[in-house]
Amino acid sequence: MKLVNYQEWSAERQSIYGTNTNTVDNKTYFFMNPSVLCDKTHVVNNDITVYFGRDMDGGGTSFAAEMHNVVRYLYPTRVFNNCFEWCSGPGYIGFEMLSRGICNNLFLGEIYKPCVTAIEKTMANLPDKYKNKVSVSHLHCLDVLPGNLEFDLVVSNPPHWNTVGETMASKIKFLDRTSADSDWAIHKNFFINIKKHLAPNGVILLLESSYASGPDSFREFIEAAELTITKVFWKEGANDFYYLEIQHKDH
Numbered sequence: 001m002k003l004v005n006y007q008e009w010s011a012e013r014q015s016i017y018g019t020n021t022n023t024v025d026n027k028t029y030f031f032m033n034p035s036v037l038c039d040k041t042h043v044v045n046n047d048i049t050v051y052f053g054r055d056m057d058g059g060g061t062s063f064a065a066e067m068h069n070v071v072r073y074l075y076p077t078r079v080f081n082n083c084f085e086w087c088s089g090p091g092y093i094g095f096e097m098l099s100r101g102i103c104n105n106l107f108l109g110e111i112y113k114p115c116v117t118a119i120e121k122t123m124a125n126l127p128d129k130y131k132n133k134v135s136v137s138h139l140h141c142l143d144v145l146p147g148n149l150e151f152d153l154v155v156s157n158p159p160h161w162n163t164v165g166e167t168m169a170s171k172i173k174f175l176d177r178t179s180a181d182s183d184w185a186i187h188k189n190f191f192i193n194i195k196k197h198l199a200p201n202g203v204i205l206l207l208e209s210s211y212a213s214g215p216d217s218f219r220e221f222i223e224a225a226e227l228t229i230t231k232v233f234w235k236e237g238a239n240d241f242y243y244l245e246i247q248h249k250d251h
């Protein structure tokens with residue numbers, strides 16, 4: 001067994017995330033020097049090759065297959081027309097939905113430009129049957145989406161940690177682009193803006209960390225947006241992460 005001490009661990013993390021910061025809307029994110037672009041692949045369903053770099057995996061390579069099973073379990077025969085993966089990274093979850101026939105069209109939204117470049121590479125190499133079915137937006141806020149665009153499925157594995165009020169250890173540990181959501185600003189902004197893009201019968205499925213939040217962490221923002229939590233659950237034996245299903249209040 002090898003034990004990694006904090007200095008070693010922190011140096012490794014810095015080598016991945018770098019020490020450069022970038023400020024968007026008065027919030028500071030750590031951005032890696034994007035030197036390691038799209039040199040890795042994750043094959044979905046023996047069908048779609050998702051390209052990514054080593055600073056882009058926020059857990060989706062393992063969560064994506066599970067999330068597809070969860071969606072199939074919850075909505076066994078439903079085919080969604082427009083699926084949006086928010087905070088998509090390279091789009092592991094979204095491409096899984098497309099490849100499994102869960103949605104007809106896929107929209108991806110991500111703040112980190114190198115992930116958008118990776119997605120464009122994936123799109124350029126898609127099997128012909130998916131041509132013109134995938135779009136990507138480089139965004140930090142949903143207000144850049146066309147106003148008339150409606151999604152009937154929204155999936156996401158967003159940054160999980162509110163660094164405000166957390167212990168110093170978790171602030172040091174999780175102050176980076178993939179993990180940190182300071183004062184839940186990213187979540188709040190999402191709930192406010194997703195409402196107008198959610199089809200009347202649409203569902204939002206968020207994967208969250210049980211160590212970092214619970215449904216009550218978000219309930220106030222969700223209800224302020226006139227949405228409602230309709231399910232909270234996790235996969236038996238895997239309670240480190242839980243899912244929130246959210247719909248229109250009057251669904």
Ligand SMILES: C[S@@+](CC[C@H](N)C(=O)[O-])C[C@H]1O[C@@H](n2cnc3c(N)ncnc32)[C@H](O)[C@@H]1O
Pocket residue numbers: 056057058059060061063086087088089090091092093109110111112115139140141157158159160177178179186
């Ligand atoms: C936990 S990672 C998940 C990445 C990928 N979906 C996965 O499952 O591996 C969270 C992602 O959210 C992105 N992100 C952070 N803030 C964002 C924002 N305001 N808008 C869109 N994406 C954001 C990060 O760059 C990161 O790729």
